[in-house]
Amino acid sequence: SQELEQSPQSLIVQEGKNLTINCTSSKTLYGLYWYKQKYGEGLIFLMMLQKGGEEKSHEKITAKLDEKKQQSSLHITASQPSHAGIYLCGADRGRSNYQLIWGAGTKLIIKP
Amino acid sequence: GAGVSQTPSNKVTEKGKYVELRCDPISGHTALYWYRQSLGQGPEFLIYFQGTGAADDSGLPNDRFFAVRPEGSVSTLKIQRTERGDSAVYLCASSNRGTSPDTQYFGPGTRLTVL
Numbered sequence: 001s002q003e004l005e006q007s008p009q010s011l012i013v014q015e016g017k018n019l020t021i022n023c024t025s026s027k028t029l030y031g032l033y034w035y036k037q038k039y040g041e042g043l044i045f046l047m048m049l050q051k052g053g054e055e056k057s058h059e060k061i062t063a064k065l066d067e068k069k070q071q072s073s074l075h076i077t078a079s080q081p082s083h084a085g086i087y088l089c090g091a092d093r094g095r096s097n098y099q100l101i102w103g104a105g106t107k108l109i110i111k112p
Numbered sequence: 113g114a115g116v117s118q119t120p121s122n123k124v125t126e127k128g129k130y131v132e133l134r135c136d137p138i139s140g141h142t143a144l145y146w147y148r149q150s151l152g153q154g155p156e157f158l159i160y161f162q163g164t165g166a167a168d169d170s171g172l173p174n175d176r177f178f179a180v181r182p183e184g185s186v187s188t189l190k191i192q193r194t195e196r197g198d199s200a201v202y203l204c205a206s207s208n209r210g211t212s213p214d215t216q217y218f219g220p221g222t223r224l225t226v227l
Contacts, residue, residue: 004154033215038190042116042203043155088154099145099168101217102154 003027004089006103013079014111021106023089031092032072033100034063037054038085046087048072076108084110114138116219118204124225133189133222137206144187144215146179147203155203161187162209182186205225 005024013019023032031050035043038070047056049065049072056063060077086107090100115134125131147155153202157171164184172178176194181187191198199221205216206223 013198023204035218040120042220043205045215045217090154099157100155100162102156104152104154 001058003101004091004103006087006089006106008110009104010107012109012111014082018079019079019108020109021087021108023069023072023074023103026052027070029065029069029072029091032063032065032069032092034072034074035088036085037088037105038100047094055090079108079110081112084108113181116204116206116217118202118219118222120222121220122169122225126150126227127196129179129194129226131191131224132193133191133221133224134200135189135204135206137185137187138147138217139185141206141208141217143207143209143214144181144209145205146187148206149201149203149221163178163197180193191224194224196226199224199226210220 003006011019017030017085033048034046035042036046047063049063052069054065062075065072072089074087088105089103092100114139119134122181123131128188131163131188145160146158159166159172159179160168161181164181165219176192179187201221203221205215205218
């Protein structure tokens with residue numbers, strides 16, 4: 001079973017619409033990483049959150065970590081075809097940075 | 113600068129054969145990680161190198177899997193007597209390991225298919 005639960009598993013969104021992807025853990029997260037994956041390109045780093053309540057933005061993507069550090073959300077504003085792909089959240093266990101645990105991913109499709 | 117590179121991008125082999133997968137990390141990164149990813153799943157940790165030594169190999173599924181990083185840069189993942197269940201995308205990542213946060217940067221992966 002996944003230690004990190006991502007929802008939804010897949011998402012089809014009309015171009016221009018907003019969307020949110022969630023990543024939830026039953027344990028406190030010491031570092032939460034968001035990556036995007038496209039076929040043949042590996043995982044592309046998006047953002048990293050460490051502190052409870054932290055929020056970071058890059059272009060039209062905003063990631064938040066809740067105060068309890070057990071849930072993170074990734075919000076995309078005014079979606080574009082370039083946003084299509086699989087979004088993965090990963091977290092470190094607190095002992096060290098390596099051996100990240102991962103969610104199963106959210107597949108995002110953007111309809112033109 | 114150049115990112116993490118992996119070769120080959122695709123590898124098809126027959127059951128029982130030996131394969132080697134190569135990872136070239138970002139220059140100067142001391143930490144290197146191998147993961148395995150099956151369809152519809154997140155990456156599964158295999159092994160972590162700090163410099164030349166394997167700091168944690170607890171994710172290697174069995175003794176058919178072995179990895180080396182002799183000069184602290186390029187790493188090779190070796191799989192003996194391949195089985196159909198070994199088919200997956202093998203991902204390599206590297207990180208600086210001297211900064212905080214220590215983000216892992218991934219290569220494009222090697223898609224291994226065992227027939």
